[in-house]
Amino acid sequence: MDLKLYDTLAREKRTFVPIDPAAVRMYVCGPTVYDFAHIGNARPVIVFDLLFRLLRQLYGAEHVRYVRNITDVDDKINARAAERGISIRELTEKTYGEFAADVAALGCLPPTVEPRATEHIAEMTALIEKLVAAGHAYVEQDHVLFGVPSMTDYGALSKRPLDEMIAGARVDVAPYKRDPMDFVLWKPAKPGEPGWPSPCGxxxxxxxxxxxxCSAMSWKHLGxxxxxxxxxxxxxxxxxxxxxxQSRCAFGAPAMANYWMHNGFLQVEGEKMSKSLGNFVTIRDVLKDWPGDVVRxxxxxxxxxxxxxxxxKxxxxxxxxxxxxxxxxxxxxEPRPAPAVLEALCDDLNTxxxxxxxxxxxNAAGRKALAGTLAFFGFRREALADWRTAHAPAPPIPVEEIERRIATRIDARKAKDWAESDRIRDxxxxxxxxxKDSKDGTTWEVAR
RNA sequence: GGCCACGUGGCGGAGUGGUUACGCAGCGGUCUGCAAAACCGUAUACCCCGGUUCAAUUCCGGGCGUGGCCUCCA
Known part of the structure; x- marks a missing residue:
């Protein structure tokens, strides 16, 4: 069965043909670990987990390599660590642990590799040296910048013609930039900031x-x-x-990745999620009220x-x-998802x-196929049941009291005293x- | 202002140039002492205005609305 994926670069669905079916490779931008992840962050994590599962189903679990990075060097991280008076490493490790727990609760498989930015500084500086050597980057005031005009087809992904962007640039241009569009590859560390030996002398x-x-880590782990x-x-x-x-110019390659996929945005109760509106929802908040599988x-x-x-709602x-x-x-x-489900997913992940x-x-004929499909999707019966048990609302009166009243009602029903029976139920x-009355007796539950 | 998406029945949400999406809620029925649950059945739609076409919700143009990016935010 052909897998079709919408490619942002081509602006259309394309049949997926891997470079090497024995080693299908996917890279997804992961979290910057400075605070709890919000529900918007959960969308790509869940969506690409499903794609990971689909690729494993189509090509074999051992033939798919999924890399999701962890950004552990960033201005927000520095600021937050200083604010809390803890080390950067302490903050990023703690936050990553919380993220991993959240994501596991959402039924996501761990990626094949979760590389950390701080463990790939050598690859980054190597890449930067390559770019400078190839004339695509330059050094200015201890910064290394990528010279955007050196790449003739820059802007193809976002369909932004270079001349229009320059005309539209309204922000102050840093003095070390030769062109307003140039962007930073490397910058000097201010006192107190984490720093590493710089490239390019x-x-x-x-x-x-x-x-x-991302260019460095995808290169290291995916080529x-x-x-x-x-x-x-x-x-x-x-x-x-x-x-x-960065990647294409460093390697002289016609493409960095063959398929570019992007998930849409998320709003909360019809409004943009923002801290000022007070509707900022973390994954952790949602998991307090709902099982992870329901969120998924x-x-x-x-x-x-x-x-x-x-x-x-x-x-x-x-x-x-x-x-x-x-x-x-x-x-x-069944060990695999139902064919009709697989067919839908192969059409650009039509969930x-x-x-x-x-x-x-x-229905009776589909029960095993449904179970296999649920498992494929990452839905776990036990997880749902466990969550229910742990979060079941406590009855307002003792269980023995409830059961005593039910016993009284059963006697009334036997005597066909419907008025008394209905009074107890009410x-x-x-x-x-x-x-709930059934042939096997009466059961009860606390309404949510 | 520039660029890019989206606008489907009460709600959620696929899809298609002419023929059922699907789900939730509602309604009707079966079952039940009556309910609940379960099962069966079922009405309601394609933002507005033009154009192309034998035929448009589906293609093209314009309008309106919502959202995203252009400020290291998934």
């Missing part, structure tokens, strides 16, 4: 610019050209554009390139849908269509306890 210690780390590069749509410009410039399904109910509005619906799946899925699962196909499996309902 610069005497003072320095630190990398933002974009160079000069690889298959898929992913991230949020907001990274198209300038981050990915600059990554392309809620994210996947919308196609990854569409904007998504994150709402409580949506989460409620997702919980109902996921529960309905597990209610009918058999405990014995809404895949979920629709899963609804079609909610009383419990008023306390938030819902009764």
């Amino acid at each position: 610069i005497a003072v210690p320095g630190r990398p610019g933002w974009h160079i780390e 000069e050209t690889f298959d898929i590069h992913g991230g949020g749509i907001d990274l198209v410009f300038p981050h990915h554009e600059n990554e392309i410039a 399904l809620n994210m996947l109910r919308t196609h990854y390139r569409q904007p998504i509005d994150w709402t409580v 949506g989460l409620e619906e997702s919980e109902k849908v996921l529960s309905s799946f597990f209610d009918v899925a058999s405990s014995e699962a 809404p269509a895949a979920i629709a196909a899963m609804h079609g499996l909610k 009383e419990l309902a008023a306390l938030g306890i819902v009764l």
